[in-house]
Amino acid sequence: MKKPSLINRDYKHSLSTVKTRQRPLVPLLLVGTFVLLATVFYFKNTTSNAQTNKTALQIVPINLPSDGQDTSEHTFKTPQKTVIESTASTPQGLSWKQHTIKSGDSLASIFKRFNLSATTLHNIIQSDDSAKLLKNIKPGQTLRFAQNSDNTCVALDYAINNIKTLQVRATATGFQSSINEKPVETSHSLATAVIQNSLFYDAKQAGVSDKTIMELANIFGWDIDFSQGLRPGDSFSLLYESKHINGERIENGHILAAEFNNRGDKYQAVRFIDKDGHAEYFAADGKSMRKTFLRNPIDFARVSSHFNLRRKHPVLNRIRAHKGVDYAASSGTPIKATGDGRIIFRGVKGGYGRVVIVQHGQQYSSLYAHMSKYGRYKNGSYVKQGQTIGYVGKSGLATGPHLHYEFRVNGVHRNPLTTKFPAASPIKKHLLAEFKQQTAPLLGQLAHAKQTQLALNQP
Numbered sequence: 001m002k003k004p005s006l007i008n009r010d011y012k013h014s015l016s017t018v019k020t021r022q023r024p025l026v027p028l029l030l031v032g033t034f035v036l037l038a039t040v041f042y043f044k045n046t047t048s049n050a051q052t053n054k055t056a057l058q059i060v061p062i063n064l065p066s067d068g069q070d071t072s073e074h075t076f077k078t079p080q081k082t083v084i085e086s087t088a089s090t091p092q093g094l095s096w097k098q099h100t101i102k103s104g105d106s107l108a109s110i111f112k113r114f115n116l117s118a119t120t121l122h123n124i125i126q127s128d129d130s131a132k133l134l135k136n137i138k139p140g141q142t143l144r145f146a147q148n149s150d151n152t153c154v155a156l157d158y159a160i161n162n163i164k165t166l167q168v169r170a171t172a173t174g175f176q177s178s179i180n181e182k183p184v185e186t187s188h189s190l191a192t193a194v195i196q197n198s199l200f201y202d203a204k205q206a207g208v209s210d211k212t213i214m215e216l217a218n219i220f221g222w223d224i225d226f227s228q229g230l231r232p233g234d235s236f237s238l239l240y241e242s243k244h245i246n247g248e249r250i251e252n253g254h255i256l257a258a259e260f261n262n263r264g265d266k267y268q269a270v271r272f273i274d275k276d277g278h279a280e281y282f283a284a285d286g287k288s289m290r291k292t293f294l295r296n297p298i299d300f301a302r303v304s305s306h307f308n309l310r311r312k313h314p315v316l317n318r319i320r321a322h323k324g325v326d327y328a329a330s331s332g333t334p335i336k337a338t339g340d341g342r343i344i345f346r347g348v349k350g351g352y353g354r355v356v357i358v359q360h361g362q363q364y365s366s367l368y369a370h371m372s373k374y375g376r377y378k379n380g381s382y383v384k385q386g387q388t389i390g391y392v393g394k395s396g397l398a399t400g401p402h403l404h405y406e407f408r409v410n411g412v413h414r415n416p417l418t419t420k421f422p423a424a425s426p427i428k429k430h431l432l433a434e435f436k437q438q439t440a441p442l443l444g445q446l447a448h449a450k451q452t453q454l455a456l457n458q459p
């Protein structure tokens, strides 16, 4: 039997991508007609300081139990770092000038700007190893200089990040450097939102950062289809770490526990860190949140053409199967291997253009077509789930950039969006007690905070 030609098949793909380019993804995600109902609670160890971004609901400070018991104090403060005292004293009474590093700046150009000599720069860099960190300046970081009346550099501060500052001080014996580290406090925050619009929109309204939204989608992405499967009224609650310096929030840490209600189904996940420091999310009973396969090889891409064994060709008006899923995405978007496996083909295959095929064990294989370029894994290499094996393009017969993705079980094409995948390994039996001990308080905090919020929402 003659197989359908790749050329005709991919001509259909190109028809579906034209639509894609006329209907960009972002407005679809951001524009909606539903009223937002979202709120965020923010817990700190000071009772008067429950903050929120303004949303529809009333916010009050909540005390969360750390061990299943109510306490009158907020108990989440866990200092992580200690201050490393600077050995060089900070000069008093000097005026400091600050420079924010821009693209194209070099240490030499910045020193010149402050009328500091190349010799001074050389002496600072050569003074000791930590001073060499100055060589790593990046746009957006700040440098501060203190100079005396004849423009000699007396002190230099280089803010490496929110936490670390390199301090260089002139002494009688030359420059001395030290790294000052501010104490970081970690507290637990809760965010909840009802999705009326899109995950990104509503989560952002609830004060959740992009990074945390991505983490949330990665945790539940195995069970929930975030690009197609959300419905208005779906909701989530998150317990996550937030990091503070002097009471000011600098960044969010990891999600510790989360619940997602999707179309009537409730999913729960909790973070467990093993002895080696390796973190993974599990359901409360210790089952893995991961599956052996990712549902989608690209995050948040719109499906522009579904798996359909009886699809009617829009031009030829004949039935011809589309044995994969097309994802609309811009050229260069990374494509992930959906499961661990070995690359058994990497090359050009007719109308498919640049293709990678991954074999996963005996039964499964996955195919990724129309790549603009390949990832760094060659034919024959082993890849881990989530590793980039190529980039979206329009090689072969495709008029617009998209990924054509196929999934086979025992050689038979299956719909990758609906096929049931086996779960990854659950928590190991000998770790179960430790797992319960570590995760029960987190789930307790999540449940308690949710209840309090529900009570608040009662009329």
Ligand SMILES: [Zn+2]
Residues within 6 Å of the ligand: 013, 305, 322, 324, 325, 326, 403, 404, 405
């Ligand atoms: Zn396709």
